[in-house]
Amino acid sequence: PSWCIRGIPATGRGGESVTLAATFVDSFASSARSVTLADGDVLVEQGDAADNVYFIKSGTIAASKATPQGEVVVGTVEAGQVIGEVTVVAGGLRTATLRAVGPVEVLEVDRSSFEAWLNSNPEMADSVSDEARERVDRTNVATMVADLMGSTDQALVQQVVDRVEWRRLEAGEVLFREGDFADAAYFVVGGRLMVLAEDDDGDEQLIAELGRGEVVGELGLLDRAPRSATVRAVRDTTLASFSTSMFEELVATSPAMMLNVTRGILTRLRRPTARRFDRAASLTVAVTARCDSDALVAEMVEEIARFGTAKHLSSDRVDRVLNRTAISQAATDNVGVPRLAEFMHEADVGNDHVVLQTDGEMSAWTRRALRQADRVVVVCSPNPDSAELALISEIFGTVEDAGHVARMLAVLHPASTERPRRTASLISRWDVDDVVHVRSGSSDDVARLARLASGHGYGLVLSGGGARGFAHLGVLRALREHGIPVDQVAGCSMGTVVAAAIALGHECDRLMELAEEQFDHLLDYTLPIVSLVKGARITRNIEGTFGSWDIEDLWLPFYCVSTNLTKSRLEVHRRGSTALAMRASVAIPGVLPPVPYEGDLLVDGGVLNNLPFEMMRDDSTIETIVAVDVAPDQGPRARSDYGMSVSGFKALAASLRRGKSDYPSVTSVLLRSMLTGAVRNQKASMQDGSVDLLLTLHLPGVGLLEFDRSREVADAGYEASKPTIRQWADTRSELSVTA
Template identity: 25%
Template sequence: IMREQPSVVLGVAHTVVKRMSPFVRQIDFALDWMEVEAGRAVYRQGDKSDCAYIVLNGRLRSVIRMDDGKKHLTGEYGRGDLIGVVEALTHQPRATTVHAVRDSELAKLPEGALTSIKRKFPQVVTRLIHLLGKKILGNLQQGGHPLGLHSSSSKWDAGNPASNLSMVAIIPVSEEVPLTAFTLELKHALSAVGKKCLHVTASWEIRVAWLFREVWPGSCQYIHEYRLTSWLGQQEDIHRIVLYQADSTLTPWTQRCIRQADCILIVGLGDQEPTVGELEKMLENTAVRAQKQLILLHKEDGPLPSRTVEWLNMRSWCSAHLHLHCPRRVFSKRSLPKLIEMYERVFQKPPDRHSDFSRLARVLTGNAIALVLGGGGARGCSQVGIIRAMIEAGIPIDMIGGTSIGAFMSALYAEERSFNQMRIKARQWATVNNSMKTILDLTYPITSMFSGTSFNHSINNIFKDKQIEDLWIPYFTITTDITASAMRVHTDGSLWRYVRASMSLSGYMPPLCDPKDGHLLMDGGYINNLPADVARSMGAKVVIAIDVGSRDETDLTNYGDCLSGWWLLWKRWNPLAQKVKVLNLEEIQTRLAYVCCVRQLEMVKNSEYCEYIRPPIDRYRTLDFGKFDEICEVGYQHGKTVFNVWSRSGVLDNMLRDRQETCKSKTEVSNVTYPTTSFTDLAEIVSRIEPVKAPVADDESDYQTEYEEEVLDNQKDDYIDFASTQIEDDSDSDEEMQIRRRVNLPKAEGQAGSTGEPG
């Protein structure tokens, strides 16, 4: 039409421009569209700030150089994100260096245009301040960097680096990798996360290029390239995620896939010898800044993952890895037409949300769900029952980790992926630790009461020589480094050693010497007993945190300014004397050791991304491992109750819903003048400015949607019946208050002002 009837197109363009306000036309004139090649810097740390940038297409990465010369990643930005606005508004030098991860298209908003907008429309500045405030508050919890504004936000999405991936390239390690079947299987899994997913192969490029030659014959190669690039950009607009399946060699199509990718999946076969493919070697020599992940495929009847360390040591450029347990159809020997025909039938059925491919889909789209298990001795046996309830409720686990006993239980599940096997091994270990054999491990108490030999043997018998990298589910554990006075997060290395280190209670077990650097490692509970923040920093959208720690008694006796031990001794020995509650020396030292942990726990409980669960296990002591079955059943019954409430209140649906769909639904019902935080079309935002209105009440919480009052009443009664059988004289525990707060349970008569201790 443009070539044959240019007057028609010009007439339409003239009509559109006439409908714009003069100010919008000025802003459009001031905007400068620019293209940045992959690897090129948009600006560098210390440069003068004279503009802001809007990401129209592509992906940018922000890095800050510290005083010691080390570089730290501060964020990644995709379509619709605004970067550099903080420095431009405050006239400060650039605080970070921003470069293009892939070929990107930006709109440059000069400082003068920002100043003009501020003067004519102060509501825009108010909106920017609101967004910056939310970003800064989120970074206080997440440790991010408030120098860029993401185009969408949600209570579970702030600061998630993988939340805006849109282009994923898939390359094979060798020609034996069933790449087409893998990509189709991943596309099927992605259909449960976001319905719009496109699978692009080299044949697409040929067909689109042929179409362009037929429609625009005689055009030069450059125009074909431009139109193909534009078409691929349109696919990014239309689809939630685009999968680029590369060739097995470095063809022009493979180069395009790599150049367009936000993330590159390197797919290999787990049962083959660790090796680096020829394509990877060529990839290493190019300046590809997209994040790279190693994916190892395993057959259903194949051996367990092993030698993953060798795979990773050959690939220093890989930032993460996953083991995928593949169905038989992935490795079936079929021709391409028959393979596509088979997967057309597969696409008719919903994917299994517990499959490893579904886990990969959630990781790529920023919807991963993490399970974090806290420390608490034998009370941690309840975590086994809660995991069983999670599986029955259909809640997937994409990442798992913990501290102390939580490190042990989470490692069992990450290794087995089966509740039954996990329970058998956990019960076996609890039985051993409850036996009299542990007394034989007593030693002269210079460093600790026990030498650790028996304890080490019991853990080593469970995990053998398993490495953390060989676990099915991404795993981490927390220890306290008393050499460096710091928290250590372990995601690689000997599994049993770091589990043992995370369970090394001071006074009972000696510190474990880290084989990597010789540092002394102690129980992670001293520094972070419920590390939900660590799981969040590793990319989880939602963190389900299970707290089984002991409760500190706060109803203590006020004995005045001084205290006599003889007076305490008399009070305790005299049966007629009034009992007093005074901490002994050991209890005071223990509370001092856990001061940092208590503060961290409160931050986790108050965070928006975390779903906090505490089963009613306070009546069990730290060393009650002989009551494994009883404690496990308490956790199971409590988990069933909580997850049933979540299911009825819509919490589970919100967890599994794609972040972009969540933001879209919120936009449709929003009453705010600016329904989204997108800056992709700034002209539209400015043109829609309205006078300041009265404050609008906040939308209902995600936990308060589609939940009938009578259902709430019934579920609350079920929970109260269960809680009353577990805890005497505590009909309104903090756990009930916690669930009531989460799902807005109506309070029963006579309970309006009651408070209590968590279950």
């Protein structure tokens, strides 16, 4: 089988043909330790440290791997072959369990001796690496096939694996184009693909991204129609293809396979209304700021490891693990490149995340790391000098040439920095997708950067709901007590005010004070030609706190929504003046004046979307969404049958006489009218499960305009949300509970 080192010829230094297994035996015959196994004995366990390499003198060894379907035999190794060298070549833990089939005798060679032999025989080391890559890929495909077919039948799995054909794509290379004939489906063994479709104008639009373990192209095998989309490699990608005829044979053999393939297709078809992007499995971090870059990246990796296995690779680390000076800087035609390539490939397919740390210059390693990235993060100074600007431009220029790779700018500020400034000028230079601010020495900020960069961010979305929105502050307190981080905030209407205050980076007590300041003596009534309220007081309050802040300068990523009356659409505010975005988001139609913006009129976002979680759902940095809805379940009720016409003078007189009115107020009617349509749309949008934790707070007795009850409402939000938050937090293994 091609699962282990066979009698593959390699070219020796003198040009002679040399057999790897034979050379191995000649080199270690006197120093190897003999080990005898009985039938069923385990030689190594999956997940063990790779301390030894083995030569099988007699008998057969079966290699198996644990899968959700059970243990799958992925290959057998016969006498005269070497096994166990893959993890020595590539580093890491054992990827399979090796078990004796009948009596077996092996020769055991320790890792350091084998590595020394590889370093003294570089040509053979490259041949071993090529062989190891094929074995690793076959093992992974066997696992995918078993999962897809719902079977661990060894003969059936091996039949499929033996018949697949390998495709290796470079970054930017096209697998197939929209309209092509569908002749094969593909397993993504390693790397990343993007799925693109043409819009009505003929421009390509990103539909989805696919990572390791996913299947692409299977839809064409089922309906025999031309390809419905173009698929291109985001970075260097390995694929296993199986033809139409082979697929049909497999489906006939395994009905479960058709069911699983169909489920996968349906999942993908639902992605326009669910999350379209997977996490960034391969993350490249380039630190251009003056700091301890090794410590910073190591701290990021530690946080990412909360969410799965994470491997930190730098040029120094690669050289050290492979025990070969400067192998990380090897050019494409150098001896040692196959071993380096296999090491990188095994790190990619064997871990949930690989974090590639670049050098401080555009070295061969830096270029390789950029070529392998799903997302590139540049950690820069807040005021980079000309040399740093040039390096960042070269980094992002290299990424742009490679194709669609997410670009994030992390601005590293001195620990004493009160607030970021002029971030927009940095964004305009390189057109990055995301910006994250980090205080030097702040472990919380570094952890937030790590989560967002790796696609494991926590997002908090806050609804509108008038004075009931003070309950959001109580929810935030409960989240923090249970160790639930907030990496990005968003809001609508009153939720925008609270979200923007959170984005300033304050503690809960100061947030309470800020929220109260914004709504102190809010209602300055005027002649109701444009609106019931002038809006001067709330505008003054907002500008007093946020007037000098751009959204890009907020400590936490933030967005809010407003409704564009001119163009009948939702506006999402991610850049520009924070005060303007907030003022537009709270402009209740008829109550507060609309906000003019680039010739359009903007009003409260609650007209169209009172809980704007969809933008976070489509954000590749966010994995977990917590949404808080404080809008009342029901609107004002009729206290009396006052008929179909109302005299304002009569209503005013009744109110003055009895202290309360049987008539609904115009403000409450306008507020509830705005929310009614948005609430219906929100309930429909919630059906796809995009929100991980939805907190619907009922808050009986709290009116929409009771802004003088801020602390009482915040406490009510805390008490109402705490039990649900506690129960949910207990299910999140990555959380560090502090209370």
